[in-house]
Every structure is written in structure tokens, then in C-alpha cells.
Amino acid sequence: MKSEFEVYMETGILGGYVPERxxxxxxxxxxxxxxRDTxxxxxxxxxxxxxxMIVGGRTFFVRSIFSTAEExxxxxxxxxxxxDSDLEKGSL
Incomplete structure (x- = not known):
């Protein structure tokens, strides 16, 4: 498994999406x-x-919300x- 630094040097992305981790x-x-970085x-x-995440020298803050509401x-x-809504509008 590559270190965060090795991934950054190869891709230019620090904090990138690495599903296997x-x-x-x-x-x-x-x-x-x-x-680990979340x-x-x-x-x-x-x-x-x-x-x-740092991509191409620019910093991005990513936020995801997983709702616990039943609906x-x-x-x-x-x-x-x-x-579906767009299709209904187009068919009227």
C-alpha cells in the first residue's frame, strides 16, 4: 500500500478517494x-x-451528510x- 505522500506525488491529490483504504x-x-483522513x-x-483535499495546489473542503431521517x-x-419531473414537464 502506498503512503499518502506517494499518492500525492503520483496524482497531485492529497486526501484523494482511495476505496481500498x-x-x-x-x-x-x-x-x-x-x-483515515475524514x-x-x-x-x-x-x-x-x-x-x-488538495488538488493542483488548491484546497477543497468536502462535506457529506448521511441523513438518519426515515423519509x-x-x-x-x-x-x-x-x-421523472423533467420528463413529465416535457410531455405536457
Whole structure:
């Protein structure tokens, strides 16, 4: 396994997405990927993951929120709803 520095020298990305380094945190309904360079915070909206990435000398702060609400939709479900809505508008 390459070090963070070796990955940075090859790709120019520090804090990049490396799936083979993820650990799965499992609860009853979902599995959340856990990364070494990510901080995790429980909020009123759900689990919030924060990461910092440096790409081409620019710093990016990435935040993902995994909702714990029962009625919460996955990103795929939300995208399908938008597509369906657009199709309905086009067919009227």
C-alpha cells in the first residue's frame, strides 16, 4: 500500500478517494465508508463527514451528510425524481 505522500506525488491529490483504504461502519440500514483522513460528526440532520483535499495546489473542503431521517431519500432516488419531473414537464 502506498503512503499518502506517494499518492500525492503520483496524482497531485492529497486526501484523494482511495476505496481500498476504506473501512465500512455498518448499522441496521446502511454501511458508511470510514477513511483515515475524514472527521465524523453526528448532527441533527444525520452523520456528517468532512474531508480536506488538495488538488493542483488548491484546497477543497468536502462535506457529506448521511441523513438518519426515515423519509430521507438516497441521492439516486433524488436524481430519479428530478428526471421523472423533467420528463413529465416535457410531455405536457
Amino acid at each position: 476504506a473501512i465500512g461502519l455498518r448499522n441496521e440500514n446502511m454501511i458508511t465508508p470510514i477513511y 472527521s465524523y460528526h453526528e448532527t441533527e440532520h444525520g452523520m456528517e463527514l468532512r474531508r480536506e 430521507a431519500k438516497t441521492p439516486t432516488e433524488q436524481m430519479l425524481q428530478i428526471i
